[in-house]
Amino acid sequence: MKRATLVLVLLCSAFATGCGSGSSAQTIDPPKGHEQRGQPAALSPEAAIAKLETPEDRAIYLHQLGKDSTFEPQKHADMLQKYASDSDQEVTSAAKELLDRK
Numbered sequence: 801m802k803r804a805t806l807v808l809v810l811l812c813s814a815f816a817t818g819c820g821s822g823s824s825a826q827t828i829d830p831p832k833g834h835e836q837r838g839q840p841a842a843l844s845p846e847a848a849i850a851k852l853e854t855p856e857d858r859a860i861y862l863h864q865l866g867k868d869s870t871f872e873p874q875k876h877a878d879m880l881q882k883y884a885s886d887s888d889q890e891v892t893s894a895a896k897e898l899l900d901r902k
Contacts, residue, residue, distance in 0.1 A: 845871070846879045855888035862894035866901070873898045 843851075845865060852858050862883065865871045873880060883895035 845876050849879065849883070855886070855891050858883065858886075859888065859890035859894050862891065862898060866894065866898055871898075873901045 849858055849861050852861060877899065880895045880899045883891050884899055886892050886895065
C-alpha cells in the first residue's frame with residue numbers, strides 16, 4: 801500500500817510539473833468579431849482626467865494638454881469650465897489658460 805501511494809504521489813507531481821510550464825506552443829484564436837485591429841483607442845481628455853486622483857496630477861495633465869499641439873480646447877470647453885471652477889488654484893489656472901486659448 802505504501803508503494804502504491806508513493807507511485808501515485810510521484811505521478812501526480814510529474815503531471816503537475818508538466819502542466820505548470822508556461823511554454824505552451826498552442827495558441828488560442830480570439831472568437832470571430834473580437835480580433836484586435838490596430839492600436840487601442842486613446843482615452844478622451846475627459847476620461848483621462850477623471851481617472852486622476854490628486855489635484856496635482858490634474859494640474860500636470862492640464863499643463864500637458866496646453867503643450868499638445870493637437871489638443872483643441874473648443875471641443876472640450878465643458879470639461880475645461882468644470883476644472884476652471886475647481887477648488888485647487890493650480891488646476892483652476894491651468895484650465896483657464898486652456899479656455900483662453902480657444
